[in-house]
Amino acid sequence: MRMQVLVRLKSGVLDVQGKAVEHALASIGFQDISEVRVGRLVELEVEAGDEAAARQRVIEICEKLLVNSIIENFELRRI
Amino acid sequence: MRMQVLVRLKSGVLDVQGKAVEHALASIGFQDISEVRVGRLVELEVEAGDEAAARQRVIEICEKLLVNSIIENFELRRI
Numbered sequence: 733m734r735m736q737v738l739v740r741l742k743s744g745v746l747d748v749q750g751k752a753v754e755h756a757l758a759s760i761g762f763q764d765i766s767e768v769r770v771g772r773l774v775e776l777e778v779e780a781g782d783e784a785a786a787r788q789r790v791i792e793i794c795e796k797l798l799v800n801s802i803i804e805n806f807e808l809r810r811i
Numbered sequence: 812m813r814m815q816v817l818v819r820l821k822s823g824v825l826d827v828q829g830k831a832v833e834h835a836l837a838s839i840g841f842q843d844i845s846e847v848r849v850g851r852l853v854e855l856e857v858e859a860g861d862e863a864a865a866r867q868r869v870i871e872i873c874e875k876l877l878v879n880s881i882i883e884n885f886e887l888r889r890i
Contacts, residue, residue: 739852740854750853753853754855756876757872757876760875762871762872764857764858764859764868765855765856765858765868766855766856766858767813767854767855767856768853768854768855768856769853769854770851771852771854772849772851773817773818773819773849773850773851774829774832774847774848774849774850775819775846775848775850776832776845776846776847776848777844777846777847778843778844779844780843789841789843792841793836793844796839797832797835797836
């Protein structure tokens with residue numbers, strides 16, 4: 733089963749990469765772009781009997797390796 | 812209008828970050844995970860009159876700054 737994980741910085745956390753992209757865009761003429769946030773996209777194949785089991789497995793993976801829960805949160809989707 | 816961009820390595824391109832995640836997962840007991848691919852998630856606010864205009868603007872941004880079209884492709888979504 734293929735699962736997608738979107739990892740985002742929590743809303744209160746300064747996103748320096750997002751700010752850098754925003755400034756770079758403004759400098760090449762895209763002044764109409766704002767509130768840029770940059771996160772990670774992780775897609776993986778999970779051996780699991782059903783979607784609930786796959787989701788549970790991916791939540792474990794996020795908590796143990798992929799996500800720093802102090803500053804980030806995540807969203808799962810089956811793809 | 813808030814738009815989401817998912818940037819992925821093209822399928823033939825070696826994903827070293829994905830391989831590193833896969834090996835790290837296997838080493839902590841997640842041998843049931845495979846085909847890990849790591850990409851970028853970019854979310855941004857676009858000043859545009861309608862969704863078609865916003866999509867067009869984001870495509871320009873991807874082509875000019877966010878995406879290396881030789882090795883990456885991208886997917887847009889309004890959020």
